[in-house]
Amino acid sequence: MPQPAARMELVRPSAIRELLALAADPGIISFGGGYPDPALFPTADLGEAFRRAIEEQGASALQYAPSEGIDRLRDQVAGLMRADGVACGAENILMVQGAQQAIDLVGKMWLEPGDVVLTETPSFLGGIVGLNPYEPVYRSVRTDEHGIDPAHLEVVLRENPRAKLLYTVPDFHNPTGYTLSLERRARVVELAREHDIVILEDTPYRELFFTAQKLPTLKSFDTDGRVYHVGSFSKTLAPGLRTGWMVADPDTVERLALLKLATDTQNSTLNMSAISLYLEHADYGAHLERNREHYRAKRDHTAAALAAELPEEVGYSVPAGGLFLWLTFPEHVNTDRLLREHLIPRAGVAFVPGSSFYSENPEFNRGRLGFPTLPSDRISEGIHRIARGYADARHLL
Ligand SMILES: Cc1ncc(COP(=O)(O)O)c(C=O)c1O
Secondary structure: OOOOOHHHHHOOOOHHHHHHHHOOOOOOEEOOOOOOOHHHOOHHHHHHHHHHHHHHHOHHHHOOOOOOOOHHHHHHHHHHHHHOOOOOOHHHEEEEOHHHHHHHHHHHHHOOOOOEEEEEOOOOHHHHHHHHHHOOEEEEEOEEOOEEOHHHHHHHHHHOOOEEEEEEOOOOOOOOOOOOOHHHHHHHHHHHHHOOOEEEEEOOOOOOEOOOOOOOOOHHHOOOOOEEEEEEOOOOOOHHHOOEEEEOOHHHHHHHHHHHHHHHOOOOHHHHHHHHHHHHHOOHHHHHHHHHHHHHHHHHHHHHHHHHHOOOOOEEOOOOEOOEEEEEOOOOOOHHHHHHHHHHHHHOEEOEEHHHHOOOOOOOOEEEEEOOOOOHHHHHHHHHHHHHHHHHHHHHO
């Protein structure tokens, strides 16, 4: 047998899979998941949209379609982006199979082995996994509750002449829940221009905001087409639709569409047609508002339980949107061990150990708490178990 390509060295299952498999036992309350709550899937409206797509559009909804996506949906998505402050038209939109595919396509378009990718600290694991096959070197940029730190970004850019791409999740980050502040947004795009790198702006949680308004996208500060904005219907409609989009200049959309043609030809015509009909006939705005209320209530419940139960030495972020809270234990605590030896087997509770989310230099005292699918009584009981389990294990750590 010949050897598989060297890039396969970087394609490995993550350690958290194995740990979270331990938490699959129904007796364990798991905050490990990041799936949206299926109770929110708009099944009746989507059912109607799929029925119409097949019965009323028939052949066209079942036929091959352009790699960029069907025109009507590209136009509707461009409308959503304009309402979000991004000047664009249908020609700027590439439909993709979820944000995950956008990560792959951008990596394929831009990265030579050894190019430097800058990430937040910590970063979305799927982003790292998605870019790994292109064999980049990662440099993580200091990040706090206001997002990536531009002063440190500047230092890292100076130190790394091969820096080519910044991968960032500016809204309600996975795993931290942090949001990049307004001033930093402008500065990050300015630095990208000064140091001639491109930005991959990944925003699957953007519509799940709990405050009065969202901050402008990085794309809205882009003057020369270096920001690739990525949106997704996974967390707002349903991830099984595998439908997201990229916003880029028309030339780039065409080039990315050629890569997409080579990869998977196109998104499902039927799914795109049904989503287009859904956007036309259902009330997407009201649906988004229901999602926000639902997750806001869960966030509030989780934060209140943490405030009541956790000792002061354990910190946590209260996100302004999205699905995750970020726990910070005292420096000496290793959450991989805490979970494996104490919380999962003894206390019957799990979350994701933070160390899995770093592109370099992992921190071991952090953890991601996902609240989207748990009912409030399980959230209360789960936080109680974390607090009790940690108290029992503290002298052993
Ligand atoms: C930050 C981030 N990017 C991308 C994705 C993948 O989303 P999609 O289902 O749109 O591919 C996720 C999913 O959890 C995510 O958290």
